[in-house]
Amino acid sequence: MSILTRLPPRRAITRALPILRLAVIAAVLAASHARAAGAPRDWELGFRPPATPVMQRLEAFHDYLILPIIFAIATFVLGLLLYVIVRFSARRNPVPSRTTHNTVIEMTWTIVPVLILVIIAIPSFKLMYYMDAAEHPQMTVKVTGHQWYWSYEYPDQGKLSFDSNMVRDASLKPGQERLLTADNPLVVPANTTITVLVTSTDVIHSWFVPEFGVQEYAVPGRVNHAWFRIERPGTYYGQCNQLCGINHAYMPIEIRAVSKQDFQSWLKGAKQKFAEDAPKSGLRLAAVTTASGMSGGTSAAIRH
Ligand SMILES: [Cu+2]
Numbered sequence: 001m002s003i004l005t006r007l008p009p010r011r012a013i014t015r016a017l018p019i020l021r022l023a024v025i026a027a028v029l030a031a032s033h034a035r036a037a038g039a040p041r042d043w044e045l046g047f048r049p050p051a052t053p054v055m056q057r058l059e060a061f062h063d064y065l066i067l068p069i070i071f072a073i074a075t076f077v078l079g080l081l082l083y084v085i086v087r088f089s090a091r092r093n094p095v096p097s098r099t100t101h102n103t104v105i106e107m108t109w110t111i112v113p114v115l116i117l118v119i120i121a122i123p124s125f126k127l128m129y130y131m132d133a134a135e136h137p138q139m140t141v142k143v144t145g146h147q148w149y150w151s152y153e154y155p156d157q158g159k160l161s162f163d164s165n166m167v168r169d170a171s172l173k174p175g176q177e178r179l180l181t182a183d184n185p186l187v188v189p190a191n192t193t194i195t196v197l198v199t200s201t202d203v204i205h206s207w208f209v210p211e212f213g214v215q216e217y218a219v220p221g222r223v224n225h226a227w228f229r230i231e232r233p234g235t236y237y238g239q240c241n242q243l244c245g246i247n248h249a250y251m252p253i254e255i256r257a258v259s260k261q262d263f264q265s266w267l268k269g270a271k272q273k274f275a276e277d278a279p280k281s282g283l284r285l286a287a288v289t290t291a292s293g294m295s296g297g298t299s300a301a302i303r304h
Helices: 009-035 053-087 103-132 260-292 298-303
Strands: 139-146 149-154 160-164 186-189 194-200 205-209 214-218 224-228 234-240 253-258
Touching: 053 103, 139 186, 139 205, 139 214, 160 260, 186 260, 194 205, 194 214, 205 253, 214 224, 253 260
Parallel strands: 139 194, 186 253
Antiparallel strands: 139 149, 149 160, 194 224, 205 214, 205 234, 234 253
8 A cells, every 4th residue: 555545635746746746747747848848858758849731730630630539549458458457367157158240339339430430531531632632723843852851942942942951979069969960051931822743863851840840851853842821930940751762760840931021032042052052962863863873971971
């Protein structure tokens, strides 16, 4: 018997209060920590805070429909299991019944799951169509996956395109996120509906940004699309989440959502900067394409 059960109830509560208080503070801290913007931290639970209408809907779908159904089913099955263990144990039920069929039960356990699936399917399809294509896109960016970096193109903004490589540990500046910081992040205007076209030049990659609710396969010879509308300016991170070779973990996605004015001034600078780099990156691309046909580890050396 534990100490708490032997104490009078009021004293038990007084004793438990500080522990409870601590638990509540820890839970609140953990929750607020988990919702902080930026990169993921240790011990977080749940989704990253949504930055786009798509992710808001995905989160609501998960939190208010799927999770309650999961909890209800798990609780019901656990209850049934416990009931059967207790009520039909060998001691309480020495002579088991030999009943085989029961029409009512069999109809119920067929129809109820079908109904549950229909209840999930209707909002699920609605959401999938909503995620599929933006209604009035204002801008397009094209994302190309390579072993092992991303390149970004802005077809609406003239010939702007550049490669985005991971910043290695040795070159990280204070405050930069390890394994998530890119040398040339994708810069986009906030509060703008943006279509993303996703493709690849070598193997299948996947452009995954959790806070946007975007996870799109980058398939050679095919262009997939998704869309996002970032409602809070800020820096967002993602990673390739389709195993694509030895440096799969080292091709992060960094996206900076800035105001429309800041985006225009960034564009001017970027066009100049990447126009100078352009011939070089063309060479690099060719080198990587050749390297991908060879054994995995050599291309990074050729690229640099
Ligand atoms: Cu990849």
